[in-house]
Amino acid sequence: MEQSATIVRLIGAFKMVKTLVLSGAAVVLIDARHADVTPEAIRIVEHLGIDPGSHVVRHAIGRFNGMSAHKVELFAAACIVYAVLFATEGTGLLLKKHWGEYFTVFVTGSFMPFEIYELAHHATAMRAAALVVNALVVVYLVVRIHARKHHHEAHVDEPAPTISPGHVKRRSFNVLVGRS
Numbered sequence: 001m002e003q004s005a006t007i008v009r010l011i012g013a014f015k016m017v018k019t020l021v022l023s024g025a026a027v028v029l030i031d032a033r034h035a036d037v038t039p040e041a042i043r044i045v046e047h048l049g050i051d052p053g054s055h056v057v058r059h060a061i062g063r064f065n066g067m068s069a070h071k072v073e074l075f076a077a078a079c080i081v082y083a084v085l086f087a088t089e090g091t092g093l094l095l096k097k098h099w100g101e102y103f104t105v106f107v108t109g110s111f112m113p114f115e116i117y118e119l120a121h122h123a124t125a126m127r128a129a130a131l132v133v134n135a136l137v138v139v140y141l142v143v144r145i146h147a148r149k150h151h152h153e154a155h156v157d158e159p160a161p162t163i164s165p166g167h168v169k170r171r172s173f174n175v176l177v178g179r180s
Helices: 001-033 038-046 053-067 069-094 098-122 125-156 165-176
Strands: none
Touching: 001 038, 001 069, 001 098, 001 125, 038 053, 069 098, 098 125
16 A cells, blocks of 8 residues: 555645646746746746757747737636646645545546547647546546545444453553553
């Protein structure tokens, strides 16, 4: 079960990394909504070790430069909403809360139809990889939740151990006098 908990923590850490990236993107978008985002975007991309001359980076920067300030603000708001969702998922998973697993399955699974639609209409390796990773996360957590539920149900039918009043008195006395 320890390996399983480690995998859940890794998923939670990944969600927190996504939170940081989206939060940073929102800050940059809000800060640059009335200006040319190219210099700031290039600085960030270079800091991340990504080639600013790559086709993907140039395409993304070009699309943002052509947007109105209002549209950039909407993108920033979307980044904030996603960051809050990822932070909630990550926090629940890192704290080993069962609600975190359920929440992650619900949120991640609910976005998958949109990911499939986007992949069908604009297929890229990155979109395919994101869909596969998200599907693996959902399947893993569903199997984990299901196994935990069945493990719990198997132990519900077992009778609770009985403890006699004399045993409780002896145990309490032993603890008081320093005998375990």
